Amino acid sequence: MSDELERLIDGDDDFSKRLLSSSDADVPSDRARQAARVAIGLGVAAAPMSAAAAGTVALGTKIGLVTALGATVALGVVLSRSPEPPPAPPPAPIEVVAPEPEVEVAPEPVEPEVVVETPAPEPKKPERVAAKRPSGLEAEVRLLDRARAAHSSERYDRAMRFLRRYRSQFASGMLREEADALEVRTLADAGRTEEARRAAKKFVARYPQSSHAASFGTLLE
Amino acid sequence: MFDQHYDVVWRSLRRFGVASDEVDDAAQEVFIVAARRLDDIEIGKERSFLFSTAMRVASDARRARARRRTTADGSEALAEVKDPCPTADVLSDRLRARELLDQVLDTMSEDQRSVFVLFELEGMTMAAIAEDLDLPSGTVASRLRRAREHYQRQVDRLRATLERTEVV
Numbered sequence: 001m002s003d004e005l006e007r008l009i010d011g012d013d014d015f016s017k018r019l020l021s022s023s024d025a026d027v028p029s030d031r032a033r034q035a036a037r038v039a040i041g042l043g044v045a046a047a048p049m050s051a052a053a054a055g056t057v058a059l060g061t062k063i064g065l066v067t068a069l070g071a072t073v074a075l076g077v078v079l080s081r082s083p084e085p086p087p088a089p090p091p092a093p094i095e096v097v098a099p100e101p102e103v104e105v106a107p108e109p110v111e112p113e114v115v116v117e118t119p120a121p122e123p124k125k126p127e128r129v130a131a132k133r134p135s136g137l138e139a140e141v142r143l144l145d146r147a148r149a150a151h152s153s154e155r156y157d158r159a160m161r162f163l164r165r166y167r168s169q170f171a172s173g174m175l176r177e178e179a180d181a182l183e184v185r186t187l188a189d190a191g192r193t194e195e196a197r198r199a200a201k202k203f204v205a206r207y208p209q210s211s212h213a214a215s216f217g218t219l220l221e
Numbered sequence: 222m223f224d225q226h227y228d229v230v231w232r233s234l235r236r237f238g239v240a241s242d243e244v245d246d247a248a249q250e251v252f253i254v255a256a257r258r259l260d261d262i263e264i265g266k267e268r269s270f271l272f273s274t275a276m277r278v279a280s281d282a283r284r285a286r287a288r289r290r291t292t293a294d295g296s297e298a299l300a301e302v303k304d305p306c307p308t309a310d311v312l313s314d315r316l317r318a319r320e321l322l323d324q325v326l327d328t329m330s331e332d333q334r335s336v337f338v339l340f341e342l343e344g345m346t347m348a349a350i351a352e353d354l355d356l357p358s359g360t361v362a363s364r365l366r367r368a369r370e371h372y373q374r375q376v377d378r379l380r381a382t383l384e385r386t387e388v389v
């Protein structure tokens with residue numbers, strides 16, 4: 001038997017071919033793919049994702065996604081073979097609570113009142129703003145990814161900055177529990193044991209059912 | 222690794238017998254396992270790891286689903302098709318065809334099914350299957366041969382059932 005064996009789907013049996021080719025429709029949805037990406041801590045793909053799709057992810061997979069993300073946050077795992085470190089923006093000596101830098105914030109062109117005979121359509125401006133602004137979940141994930149990356153590379157102060165920024169931007173964020181859990185671990189790993197202990201207790205009080213508490217170990221004693 | 226293999230893992234899970242409404246979660250599970258064990262995955266063996274994990278996840282999912290079923294009969298007979306399609310025309314409905322394909326695949330052993338799916342549906346070569354499933358090529362060839370024979374028998378039976386129903 002060789003690899004050149006004719007596949008049944010290429011054979012003469014129409015009935016058999018029809019059965020086999022029905023599996024051509026086995027294609028994952030973009031929503032499932034994005035949810036899986038988020039669940040393993042890769043964040044939302046760079047590919048454009050409509051706000052509607054992002055919303056569906058948020059609603060449809062919230063529980064599983066949060067739980068799974070928590071698991072990966074706990075492990076500090078990034079599913080990537082890439083040897084280069086996670087994208088690190090230049091050091092920010094001052095915490096800037098601002099929208100994501102990816103958003104193009106080209107200064108609004110002051111449009112002089114010039115009489116134009118044939119008004120050229122300028123569709124770019126509104127389109128750019130709408131397309132570039134990340135959805136709430138995307139922005140949350142992105143910020144948390146940065147915090148996690150900083151934590152993984154033992155840059156704890158930087159991780160704390162991102163976590164503070166997360167809290168200020170997403171006080172009721174969908175991933176708030178994950179952010180708070182990461183904060184406990186970051187404080188503990190940074191050697192700020194007392195603060196970690198206080199944060200851990202606060203965390204447990206706030207999320208009594210959370211599975212993260214188990215990973216806090218002696219901090220809760 | 223995720224971007225390169227997510228789709229094939231998802232498809233394989235579906236074809237290894239994970240129900241359509243559970244396959245998203247199963248695929249996610251495979252990659253969560255991979256994320257946790259990233260350090261254990263040999264470079265160049267990512268797909269192999271993902272396939273073996275997918276087979277385990279699919280196996281668990283099938284067992285869990287079987288437990289949820291209340292029917293006692295787990296025999297391989299296609300007679301268990303509860304709603305045989307009334308005419309062959311119905312097969313033009315892709316969904317129905319997909320359902321029937323599932324039923325045929327469900328009658329295969331896990332070992333045969335995985336090789337059959339990867340060769341016949343995923344279009345992989347036997348050499349690639351041997352590598353990814355970590356099997357000797359002779360084993361892949363014999364499993365594929367038995368799987369094809371089994372498939373053909375089941376399809377013949379299914380065809381006969383459908384033709385009979387059509388005549389009646």
